[in-house]
Amino acid sequence: MWIDKAHHFYMVDNELGPFILMDMWYAVKNEAKWVAYNDGLKVARKRKGSDKEVARKDSDVVDVEENVQCPRPIGQKQAKKTAKKNKKSKLCDSYIEELRTLGRIQYEDHANQVKVLEVQQKLSSDKLEAAKLAHLRAKEQKEAGKVQKEAKRYEAEVRMFETYNCFL
Template identity: 60%
Template sequence: MMSTCLLNSTDSTIGADRKNEQYWADVEAMYNETTPSHRRRNAKQIKDRFHKVNKWTDLFHSAWLKVRMIYTSGYSDQMWIEKAHALYIKDNESLNLGPFVLMDVWNTVKNEAKWVTYNSGLKKARKRKGSGKEKEGEDVSHTDADELEEQPRPIGQKKAKKLKYAKSKEGDHLDLEELEKFGKIQSEEHANRLKVLEVQEKLSSENIEQAKLAHLAAKEQKEAAQMQREARKYELETKMFETYNRLLSVDVASMSNEEKLEHSDTLKYLKKKLFAEK
């Protein structure tokens, strides 16, 4: 149905400058030619359905454009589409639309300048009638049907490009607050990362300093133990030397043979300990 409406709006060989009633009559005829009999519709049914489908598709397209301006770094087409689905639901909570399920329709019309221009004209018409806001309880599909009759078909390629550019500028203005908010979040995250790095660097420096102190303490403890061992060795050698000198001056004449032998062995042992080659 959307393809049929689009074809009748853009194909100059069919005659795109027809009046509103003739246009919808031609759409009805073309649509029913390629549609099973149980799904055929009259012009009014096609017209009403078109405005509903078009409204939902344009809302999703607007969400997609907003996402493209906010998430610009490292995002693929599929990631933009997933974000657009979430934004579509969030931005239209009051309309209770639910998830967007017309991806085939959107893929068909998203790059058509006439479709973009047509919806831009609808938005301007709403602003003229209600200062850019829909009245509470207003039937959206009925509003679109009335506004469609005010839209001339077709418009020139240059004008379509101008309107597309104007819509882009309008989107820039509307999303400026979102972009500023996103920039602020990015700045805060960067500042937080710097704080974390600063804390990590400080902790690393403190750990290094503690390791140095522990190493010095262990070294000093080792040196103190070594000095104690050397002091005990010196003290032992001093006592052994004093004993050796004292035994040398002892008179062995009055000793028994057994005492003389023990005296001699003791001197030999002390001499070996004190004067052994090092």
């Protein structure tokens, strides 16, 4: 009944069309905030002398949904304190979790760096060993070349002596 009147007033005041948020009102009307607000409005209506009949009619009609006892909503200051406290603890928890994650990542990165250094040291020692072996091989080849030259020279000398001996 009073909702129909409110719709009529809304249509008169606003030329945009009917009120479209009734579904939202039906969803939130039983929440503690709006129950307390509506109870305050009912008390204010009862105090007016000219609306005694309307107040009596409203008090005679008992709505089951409105008669439900809801806990009183917390005050604004208490809500702020609670929100601040929860925010701090959530922030601390999130910071701690982030630090743990970063610590794990840093530890894994350090372990990977150690592995890379070990592999690099092994590769460098292998390269050094390979370089030493290549150097020794080169020395041996050089000495072998000298020995071969000397052997050819001795062979040439031996042939010369043989030819000389043949002539004598």
